[in-house]
Amino acid sequence: MAIKNLIQVKKHLILCNGEPCTLNGANNAIDFLRKSIKKCGLHDEIHTTRTLCNGRCDDGPIVIVYPDGIWYKNVDETVAEDIVKRHLMDEEIVQENVLYIHNNKNINSQSISTTK
Numbered sequence: 001m002a003i004k005n006l007i008q009v010k011k012h013l014i015l016c017n018g019e020p021c022t023l024n025g026a027n028n029a030i031d032f033l034r035k036s037i038k039k040c041g042l043h044d045e046i047h048t049t050r051t052l053c054n055g056r057c058d059d060g061p062i063v064i065v066y067p068d069g070i071w072y073k074n075v076d077e078t079v080a081e082d083i084v085k086r087h088l089m090d091e092e093i094v095q096e097n098v099l100y101i102h103n104n105k106n107i108n109s110q111s112i113s114t115t116k
Contacts, residue, residue: 010045011088014064018053021060025076029061033080042088059099068093069102 015030030050037046054062059073063083070093072083079097086092093101100107 004047005044006047008044009047011047011068012066013046013048013083014054014062014066015048015050016052016054016056016060016062016064017050018057018060020053020057021062024060026061029063029075029077029080032077033063033075033084036081036084037088040084040089042084046088056099062099070098071100072097073099073108 013033015026015033017026017030030048034048037043037048054060054064056062056071056073061075063072063075063080064070065072065083065087068087070087072079072094074097075083079094082094082097086094098108
């Protein structure tokens with residue numbers, strides 16, 4: 001396996017691969033996302049990591065973009081494409097799929113809307 005040059009990395013995507021997300025199509029979305037990153041020439045500056053559960057199973061599949069602190073919900077191939085083209089390439093948040101933004105007190109969930 002190749003060793004990633006972290007000095008070039010601008011963003012890190014955490015890709016939930018817990019059982020509920022996997023059952024909701026996370027593997028297809030992750031594969032598509034990674035292929036899109038490579039196809040767009042972003043492989044050196046975007047690092048991706050599959051994780052186990054990120055604790056938001058009802059909103060999954062989940063993709064978290066750091067250092068931006070953006071949590072995306074219900075990520076399928078279409079949303080994955082939007083994340084690559086709009087967020088990673090154009091620096092535009094894909095508002096319609098935002099679950100949470102770090103330091104924001106609101107969670108935008110299909111099942112619950114929580115304010116701390």
